[in-house]
Amino acid sequence: MEIERTLIPCIGCGGLFPTVEGPTHRYMESSPGCWAAYGKVLAREYGDPAYYRVHRLTVNAYAVQHPGQPSPQSIQSVAVHLISLHLTFEQGVAADQATAAMKAAAKTKGRFRWLEPPPASGEITTADVRRAGSASAHVEMVWAWAEAAWAAWRPHHKTVRLWVTM
Numbered sequence: 001m002e003i004e005r006t007l008i009p010c011i012g013c014g015g016l017f018p019t020v021e022g023p024t025h026r027y028m029e030s031s032p033g034c035w036a037a038y039g040k041v042l043a044r045e046y047g048d049p050a051y052y053r054v055h056r057l058t059v060n061a062y063a064v065q066h067p068g069q070p071s072p073q074s075i076q077s078v079a080v081h082l083i084s085l086h087l088t089f090e091q092g093v094a095a096d097q098a099t100a101a102m103k104a105a106a107k108t109k110g111r112f113r114w115l116e117p118p119p120a121s122g123e124i125t126t127a128d129v130r131r132a133g134s135a136s137a138h139v140e141m142v143w144a145w146a147e148a149a150w151a152a153w154r155p156h157h158k159t160v161r162l163w164v165t166m
Contacts, residue, residue, distance in 0.1 A: 010034035012066030015125030027074045028066035037130045038062055050135035056095040057146035058129070060084045064149050065121040070114040079112035080105050082160045085150040090161075105163065112163065115156045122148030 007016040010031040017033025024035045041058060045051040063081040068074040080102040087093035087101055105111070124145040132138035153160070 008033070010066075010125070012068075013062075013121050013125040015127040017127060025066070025068075027068045027071055028063060028077065029068045030066045034066075034126055037126045041126060041129050044138070048135065051138050053095075054139050054142040054146075056084065056099055057088065057142050060088075061122075061142070061146040061149040062126060064153060065125065067115075067117045072109070075112050075114050076106060076109070078115060078117075079160075079163060082115075082150070082153055082156070083164055085146060085153075086157070086160045086164060089147060089150050101164070115153070115159065118152045118155065120152060122152040124148045 005018040008019050008031060009015065010017055010033070012028065012030040013034060015034060017031050017037060020033045020036060022032035022036055024030050024032055030038070042055075045055045045058060060081040063077050064085065067078045083105050084098040084102050087098045088095070093101070122145070124141065129138065129141050129145055132141045
């Protein structure tokens with residue numbers, strides 16, 4: 001007998017997740033159900049190279065869909081993840097190069113400013129990725145998720161482009 005659970009929207013991404021008790025990230029605001037689903041997505045990626053190849057996009061998409069409140073940590077997190085998405089989708093940079101650029105950008109503390117999060121963070125969320133039934137479906141869904149998350153931040157693309165050139 002399947003237990004019916006109430007689904008609630010995540011305060012970060014807006015995706016629908018079961019009402020559960022549990023932890024969340026300390027500055028990326030989410031519902032416990034969303035955080036748990038993200039943990040399952042990460043476990044799948046860490047457990048299989050076919051899934052892991054999009055890991056950087058997974059982390060970027062989740063981070064920018066869950067920006068939290070203005071604080072030094074959340075400002076820097078959103079900034080470097082948006083930089084990585086910019087490099088991926090606008091400059092065609094490979095994941096390892098985007099990761100290196102993120103690390104370099106993160107070395108200078110206080111460089112970035114708070115960007116007002118978009119009213120909607122993209123039509124794809126962790127819930128959609130969690131439902132992917134195969135490695136190829138997962139990879140395809142993560143690419144679409146990351147692209148939608150980047151597109152949601154369109155009002156700030158100019159700022160992100162400037163950060164990349166600093």
